[in-house]
Structures are given as structure tokens and as C-alpha cells.
Amino acid sequence: MNAYYNSIETFGAVDGPGIRLVIFLQGCFLRCKYCHNPETIAFTKEKQISVNEVIKLYEKNKNFYESGGITLSGGEPTAQIEFCISLFKKCKELNINTCLDTAFSTFHNIDKVKEKWIELLKYTDIVLADIKHIDNKKHLDLTGKPNEEILMAVKFLDENGTKMWIRHVLVPGYTDDKEDLIRLGQFIGTLKNMERFEILPYHNMMIPKYRRLNMKFYLDGVIPPTKEYASKCKDIVDSGMKSVLKIMN
Structure with a gap:
């Protein structure tokens, strides 16, 4: 079983627990305005790995x-x-910890994809679940796709008992509205198998990639948030989570 990939990081420290071998597969259905890896978007077939x-x-x-x-x-x-299923199944045979970093853009027509996802999750130890935006209209503007099925996927994994780290990229002016952050917290506060929530501050270090690829970059005027501001926004999400947990308890 082969897959098309873009790059490999042999000592990844931010893509799951511990030091990891990270394979960046090629192709994505979303068109996030802040995409940090624009070179992985196109479904090119230049490099294969087994x-x-x-x-x-x-x-x-x-x-x-x-x-x-x-x-x-x-x-x-x-x-x-x-490929994901084949690799992770082999990893489980060898007692290798597996992590899936996903934004769920393939989770559509649930009846068609459900069996494959269930099979994959059998061999997945943890999922890094990237929630781009809690508001559907803003998600559509930010990524080119609606978010209903993405949020449905997160719920599906939770009901499946899958351990998740929820991630949200903080982009000033796009994903930092207070009411949206509260709603995000309220949503993830209902999840039983979320182990961690992370705010990932937007950065602009990928801009040279867009220039090399001759791709339009939409956020030229956006200034990356400070650590203090990112922390403040995380506190807002936490307050939304706590409000739900208080009701549930």
C-alpha cells in the first residue's frame, strides 16, 4: 500500500505525544486562508511512500x-x-503509537465513509482534531467549505470513544470573536473523550511559500497574536466549556 506524500519530519515535537515520525500526506479539500502548509493542498502525485x-x-x-x-x-x-488504515494497522501489530491529524474534510455522505472511518479509528490511539471555526458561515468564508459535517465528525469520534486533542488556530479578525470562542467552548465541553484543548496562534512564516508557489495569500495584513492575547482567548473558550460542564453536573 502506497501513499502520495509531501514531506517527512523525523523528530516532530508538536504533532501528538512525545517525539514522533510525522508523514505529511499530499492533498486537501479545504482552502483555509491561513493554511500553514500550502504545498500540501494540491493532489499531486510526485512522491510515493509505502x-x-x-x-x-x-x-x-x-x-x-x-x-x-x-x-x-x-x-x-x-x-x-x-493507506492510513494499512499503516496504522501495521503500527498496532508492532505496538507503535498512532496519531491522526485531521480537519475531517472527507467526512461527508456519512453512510459512505462511516465504515472506513470506524476501521481507521480501531488502530488510532489519538486524533488531533482541527476545528477551524464554530460558525458555519464564517467557516465557509475561511475554508471554502461548511462545517456541519466536520462538527458531526467530531461528535462521531467522541461517541466512538476516540481520544482527541482539539485544536483551534487563533487568527485575529477571523477566529477570535468572543461569542464564537464561547460557542466553541460550549461545543467541546460536551465531548467526553477530549484530553486536551489547544489554541494555536496564527503565524505568517508561511508567506514565502505562497510566493514560491505563485499562490494568492489572503491574510497579508493580519498580525500574529501575542502570547498574552492567545492566553486570554483560551480563557474565553475555557469559560464556555465550564458553563456546559456546570449544567451537565
Whole structure:
């Protein structure tokens, strides 16, 4: 089983627990205005990697991955879901921790994709769930796609008992509205299997990539948030979570 990929990070420290081997698969259905990896968007077929080649890369630096494992990211890894299933199944045979970094853009027509997702989740230890925006209209403007099925996917994973780290990129003027952050907190406050919530501050270090790729960048005037502002916004999300938990308890 082969997959098309863009790049490989051998010592990833932010894509799941511990130090990890991270494979960035090629292709994504979303068109996020702040995409940090625009080179992974197109469904190009320039580079292939097999399940066995990924395992060999892992074995090469196995000692460094003692408290980590393998992460599939992208792009959208589940655009190549058969590969994800094949690799993670092999990882479980070898007792390798597995992590899926996804924005759920393949979770549509649920009756058609449900079985594949259930199969994948059987071999997935943790999911990094990227919620772009809680408001459907703003999500559509920000990513080019609505969010109903994405939020449905998060709920589906939660009901499946899948451990999740919920992530939200904080983009000033786009994803930092107070009421939206409260609603986001209220949504994730209903999840039983969320282990962690992270605010990821927007940065503009990817702008040179857009220029090299001759791609339009939509957020030229956006200034990255300070740590203090990101912390303040996380507190707002936390307040939304607590309000739901208080009612549930």
C-alpha cells in the first residue's frame, strides 16, 4: 500500500505525544486562508511512500520515539484513508503509537465513509482534531467549505470513544470573536473523550511559500497574536466549556 506524500519530519515535537515520525500526506479539500502548509493542498502525485518504508524510517530512529510514535498529517491524511488504515494497522501489530491529524474534510455522505472511518479509528490511539471555526458561515468564508459535517465528525469520534486533542488556530479578525470562542467552548465541553484543548496562534512564516508557489495569500495584513492575547482567548473558550460542564453536573 502506497501513499502520495509531501514531506517527512523525523523528530516532530508538536504533532501528538512525545517525539514522533510525522508523514505529511499530499492533498486537501479545504482552502483555509491561513493554511500553514500550502504545498500540501494540491493532489499531486510526485512522491510515493509505502507502509514498509514508513516502518523502516521509524525503526531507524526507534530509540527517539520511545514515548512518541507515528503521526499522519497533511494536507488531509484521510483523503488517502486506505493507506492510513494499512499503516496504522501495521503500527498496532508492532505496538507503535498512532496519531491522526485531521480537519475531517472527507467526512461527508456519512453512510459512505462511516465504515472506513470506524476501521481507521480501531488502530488510532489519538486524533488531533482541527476545528477551524464554530460558525458555519464564517467557516465557509475561511475554508471554502461548511462545517456541519466536520462538527458531526467530531461528535462521531467522541461517541466512538476516540481520544482527541482539539485544536483551534487563533487568527485575529477571523477566529477570535468572543461569542464564537464561547460557542466553541460550549461545543467541546460536551465531548467526553477530549484530553486536551489547544489554541494555536496564527503565524505568517508561511508567506514565502505562497510566493514560491505563485499562490494568492489572503491574510497579508493580519498580525500574529501575542502570547498574552492567545492566553486570554483560551480563557474565553475555557469559560464556555465550564458553563456546559456546570449544567451537565
